[in-house]
Amino acid sequence: MDHIPRCQNCDGPLVDGRCPTCNATALFRFVQREVVVLVVLCIVGVLAFFATRAVARLYAEIQERDAAEWYRVGQRLLDAGDPDPAADAFGHASTMARENHAYRLALAAALTAAERDEAARQVLLGIRSVAPEHPEVNLRLARLEARREDETAAVRYYQNALYGVWSPEDPEARGRLRVELIEYLLARGQRSRALAELIALEGNLDAEPDAHLETARLFGEAGDATRALVHYERVLALDPKNVDAVAGAGEAAFSLGDYARAQRFLRLAPDDRPDIVELRAVAGMVLARDPLAPRLAYAERRRRMLLNLKESFEHLRDCPAEGDAHPVLERLQQEAEAFETALRRRGAAQPLEVIESGVDLVYRIQRATAEHCGASGASHRALLIIGRRYQTDQL
């Protein structure tokens, strides 16, 4: 009888010293166990994922509440004038709610109030790196750069803010910002750039007297009296009794050399502004004393010339000649006396050239007294304007 080796476990025949049945069973059990373990791990993983997500959401809600509380604390401190602790509070809030730009903006505001401009700037740059079109962020950066006197950066941020995405709840915000930019440019002497922004501003103006009044004022500061006058007249069309507009229109017309129109406006302006009172007097004198004005009779030209000479003599008398000024003023005095004598001798019919030379003489007297004695006043100013008009014409 052949002896067939048998497996001790299952009594099956051995092959090459191994039990194929037991090996297969072991392998099966191993694989079965492996599958079970992997399935269990996957289930554990899925459950752990949802549990972790739930905990994360819970914590996020707690963070939001805490951030809101820190924000309120910060606001109270800032309102009470404690910017440093307010900045700490806003810092906590913005760390807890990183997506909330309002907290970071508040942090920047507190840092600015605490005169920590560089820190505020970094906070704003951080917001801008994720929200480059945020108008409030760009506006604050512009103001910070303006404080740092970096004009290029300030204007760039102002323009970024202007073309940012503004909330529809505040439709006038962009207009207010443009005004701020214009005022900044005017303060820096950038008149041409300010004018470009003003033209953009006037294209979006509402039919409100205050809007036109402000625009007119800014045009005036930028040196465009024509447009300023247009807007002042629009104000008066909407609000005829607006005293600021009347005064402004008078000033604008005056600077354009339209003294008749200036006087019409200035007569309606109140007397509580000394500059307006003087302008009114000067405009009146220019109109009343110009001997070369059109459509005047000879006698009237002579009368005006003599009055101007009389004023000039008074200015020369009030101007004590000292040092180098003495011969200049002496010469002018003599020339004026000679001219007056000749004018009186000739009578009413004077050639226009004589009047012109008289106007030139008066102009030279006014310039000399202004240069040597600092002469001023409405009559002095009026005589200078009259003389300057015809100096330009002669050129």
Next chain:
Amino acid sequence: MTRFRRPAAQQLRLRENQLFLTLTIVTGVLAGLSAVLFALGIDLATRFFFGINPSAVRLFLVPSLVSLVTGLLLVRYFPDVRGSGVPQTKAAFHLHDGVIPARVPLGKFLTGVLCIGSGHSIGREGPSVQIGAGIASAIGQWLRLSPARLRDLVPVGAAGALSAAFNTPVAAVLFALEEIIGDMNAALIGSTVVASVASVVVQRSILGNEPLFRVPPYHLEHPAELLAYAALGVIGGALSVGFCKGLLKLRAAFLAMPRRTRVLQPAMGGVAIGGILIFVPEVMGVGYEHLDQALHGGLLFRTMVLLCLVKIVATLISYSSGNAGGIFAPSLFIGAMAGGAVGTIVQQIAPFPTAGTGAYALVGMGALFAGIIRAPMTSVFMIFEITQDYQVLVPLMVANLLSFIISRRYQPTPVYHALLEQDNVHLPFPLPTPTRGGDADSRAAGL
């Protein structure tokens, strides 16, 4: 005709290799979830213990009293979870064939939440590494993997956990290779990458794709600024050496105390920390909020100097007294404060244009990390992934290199190795000899 059949053991080995890929994914997912849950647990614990605006009494009492509980847990039930967790993970990989008892990740999770959540100045990333590695080891033991495969799963779990903890998948892979394994082992690169990716996918699906710190874009304003960053690297190196030596000395002092005091040592640290927190609460826990402020240039010079110095002291106390927590986060915090302070000085005295102090804080983070943890590649990629700012790479590499060189020169034994040696654990590869010649002398000595 006989049919050839593979032996069962060989079949099993083949199957094990196929299984390993699946395991890396599963391990990565679970390690990532554990890291996320750990971080959330710490934040919730902090919120629970301290509220929104804690009083001085609360700041003192919480770490003191909670440390009494954690001391008991650490000594009686979870003796393997004191400290960072990275040295223990290295020991498990190199000495114990990857075997980590199942109670270790559990204990680390619990004590880590309590220690860090109660205000101790220690980090959560080192514990995350140990938890992830522990989960990986537990899975491998459950599946009865071969010792080689079980061992290989440990750095996979570590990489998965660190990837989620920092949201830095690349740095996590590098850390596992550079620090845990100690070699760019090509065989495990694939596995660690898979686990890291799986982990970070899970983490981002829960927490979003936000970088850990959102910093403004920084630029190298002038080539001469590299000199300033080099100076920062030198200072970082000096601080790293001081930190490591202080840590080892203080820990040795605690270990030299009678064994019966072991259960009270965490509480002794807790009382000291409580006292510090009354005056400087900013050094509590991981401190990422204030680190974020430093990166934005939002802290004053004197504040940064104060926080740098106090954080060093607080971390030495928290770690040395045996609490469960790591030194990653404190390294970054100290580096950011030191960098910010240096940046403030540079801004004042440099005759050339300079970047904001936040840029220097950023580079300082990396310099201290490279000097203390002694993982320069990981440091560079970690800072890059944390901030997603490419512009900072060149200054970062300059500062990292200098800090690393100085740290290695004056503290030849890396801190993790030195901590293990204090526990009488010796890793089986040569350590640099503490001579002036450095590597040349080591080679001459035949090491």
